[in-house]
Amino acid sequence: MDSSLLRKYKYNILELLNSINSDIDKIDGEKKRILYITPHLSTGGMPQYLLKKIETFASCSDVYCILYVDNAQIYDVQKKKIAKFLGDRFIILGEDKKNIINIINDKICPDIIHFEEIPERFMDLKVIKKIYKKDRPYLICETPHSSTTSPNEKIFLPDRFIMVNKWMVDYYKELDVDSEILEYYLPPVEEFSKDEFRKKLGLSLDKKHIINVGLFTPGKNQSEVMEYAKDFIDYPVEFHFLGNMASNFSSYWLPLTKDIPSNCKIWGEVDNVEDFYKASDLFLFTSKWELAPIIIRESISHRLPILMNKLYPYMDDYDGEKYVHYLGNEREANKQKIKSIISI
Numbered sequence: 076m077d078s079s080l081l082r083k084y085k086y087n088i089l090e091l092l093n094s095i096n097s098d099i100d101k102i103d104g105e106k107k108r109i110l111y112i113t114p115h116l117s118t119g120g121m122p123q124y125l126l127k128k129i130e131t132f133a134s135c136s137d138v139y140c141i142l143y144v145d146n147a148q149i150y151d152v153q154k155k156k157i158a159k160f161l162g163d164r165f166i167i168l169g170e171d172k173k174n175i176i177n178i179i180n181d182k183i184c185p186d187i188i189h190f191e192e193i194p195e196r197f198m199d200l201k202v203i204k205k206i207y208k209k210d211r212p213y214l215i216c217e218t219p220h221s222s223t224t225s226p227n228e229k230i231f232l233p234d235r236f237i238m239v240n241k242w243m244v245d246y247y248k249e250l251d252v253d254s255e256i257l258e259y260y261l262p263p264v265e266e267f268s269k270d271e272f273r274k275k276l277g278l279s280l281d282k283k284h285i286i287n288v289g290l291f292t293p294g295k296n297q298s299e300v301m302e303y304a305k306d307f308i309d310y311p312v313e314f315h316f317l318g319n320m321a322s323n324f325s326s327y328w329l330p331l332t333k334d335i336p337s338n339c340k341i342w343g344e345v346d347n348v349e350d351f352y353k354a355s356d357l358f359l360f361t362s363k364w365e366l367a368p369i370i371i372r373e374s375i376s377h378r379l380p381i382l383m384n385k386l387y388p389y390m391d392d393y394d395g396e397k398y399v400h401y402l403g404n405e406r407e408a409n410k411q412k413i414k415s416i417i418s419i
Contacts, residue, residue: 106135106136106137107136107137107186107187108136108137108138108139108183108184108185108186108187109132109136109137109138109139109185109186109187109189110138110139110140110141110179110183110185110187110188110189110213111125111128111129111138111139111140111141111189111190111191112140112141112143112175112188112189112190112191112194113125113140113141113142113143113191113192114143114144114191114192114196114197115142115143115144115145115146115197116142116145116151116153116154116157117146117151117154117321118151118152118153118154118290118319118344119153119290120220120367120368120369120370121191121192121220122152122153122154122157123153123259123369124191124218124220124239124259124369125140125153125157125191126153126156126157126160127259128257129157129160129161130160133160133161137164138161138164139161139164139165139166139183139185140157140161140164140165140166141166141167141168141175141178142154142165142166142167142168143168143172143175143197143198144168144197145167145168152344152346166178172198172199172202173199173201173202175202175206176202176205176206179206184212185213186213186214187213187214187215187216188206188213188214188215188216189215189216189217189218189237190215190216190217190218190233191218191220192217192218192219192220192221192224193217193219193224193228193229194206194217194231195228195229195230195231196224196228200230203230203231204231207231214234214235215233215234215235216233216234216235216236216237217233217235217236217237218236218237218238218239218257219236219238219239219243219247220239220366221366222242222364222365222366222386222388223364226246226247226249226250229250232250232252233252234252234253235252235253235254235255236252236253236254236255237254237255237256237257238254238255238256238257239256239257239258239259239366239367240256240258240366240367240388240389240390240392241256241390241392242366242387242388242389242390243366243367243388244256258367259367259369259372260372261372261373261375261376262376263376263378264349264353264376264377264378267353269353269354269355269356272350272351272353272354273354275350275354276350276351276354278313278354279311279313281311282311282312282313283310283311283312283313283356283357283417283418283419284312284313284315284354284355284356284357285300285312285313285314285315285355285356285357285358285359285413285417286314286315286316286317286351286352286355286357286358286359287300287314287315287316287317287318287358287359287360287361288317288318288348288351288358288360288370289317289318289360289362289370290318290319290321290324291316291318291319291320291321291324291327291328291331292324292327293324293327293363294362294363294364294365295318295361295362296361296362296363297316297318297328297331297361298331299361300314300316300359300361301314301331301334301335301336301339302406303359303406303409303410303413304336304338304339305336306406306410307338307413308336308337308338310419311419312338312417312419313338313339313340314336314338314339314340314359315339315340315342315351315355316339316340316341316342317342317343317344317345317348317351318343318344319343319344320332320341320343348373349373349377352373352374352377352379353377353379355379356379356380356416356417356418357379357380357381357382357413357416357417358370358374358379358380358381358382358383359381359382359383359413360374360381360382360383360384361383361384361402362383362384362386363384363386364386365386365388365389366388367388367389371383371393371399374398375396375398375399378398379398380398380399380400380416381398381399381400382400382401382402382409382412382413382416383399383400383401383402384401384402385401385402400412400416
């Protein structure tokens with residue numbers, strides 16, 4: 076394999092997301108083919124991360140994407156954007172998963188295959204073995220997207236890991252595979268008027284607005300937000316929940332819907348989350364399990380204060396960040412933090 080190709084497929088976050096890293100512009104006078112293989116495209120952080128990479132590298136490479144399991148029939152914000160952007164270079168794999176080998180070898184002939192999650196988590200081992208063959212003409216990269224993914228799950232080793240944060244680099248170092256970090260970067264948005272976006276969304280101009288963003292799951296922990304909402308029933312404060320209620324998590328969210336505080340509104344999945352960032356006074360992020368959530372960076376880029384748990388994968392990255400505040404263990408103390416941040 077041409078190891079120089081991997082060196083040219085180099086990630087530098089500021090150059091990558093603000094322009095294009097010239098190191099990967101063209102190699103030997105021609106564009107190289109990058110194939111992303113993703114386990115799913117159900118709305119969330121990983122699909123958004125993938126979308127950004129596809130949009131970025133498309134100007135200097137021929138980019139393809141294979142969707143392994145098409146389970147996003149309703150919650151498909153990023154899936155629609157990727158399909159529209161790539162056209163016929165976006166391929167949804169059918170029931171016969173072994174067909175991916177023919178697509179790779181006969182149709183795409185990639186220079187780089189990049190798995191958007193370790194393949195042992197979602198692919199048949201026999202299929203993986205054929206892709207990871209010793210005499211393969213392409214390089215393989217992998218990006219794990221969960222803090223619960225263990226290096227012990229690895230059977231086949233890629234040429235390089237592309238990690239979403241430095242904690243993952245340290246976590247996977249025992250595998251002795253080169254790693255680079257590609258963090259999701261967002262520059263500050265231009266100045267805006269909160270009232271303008273509150274009017275756009277139909278929100279009261281006389282109240283404070285607190286948002287929570289994410290799929291309704293035990294890990295995202297929306298139930299805690301609703302408990303805080305009960306403490307603010309007598310205050311001019313409204314809580315807004317943005318995120319889908321997938322059927323496979325109904326045992327969690329269904330009981331919540333039976334006792335929703337009167338100052339809460341569940342919007343479901345929306346495609347204008349940015350409008351809510353701009354209209355709100357606080358992002359209350361009570362999630363208990365995370366790796367490198369994009370929504371923290373989105374909140375910071377919109378200059379929206381975020382009150383969240385300090386989780387170990389963050390490795391103190393947000394300490395000292397102007398718009399980041401941490402939840403503590405005492406509910407009353409957290410309530411006072413909320414009041415202080417939104418100035419009531």
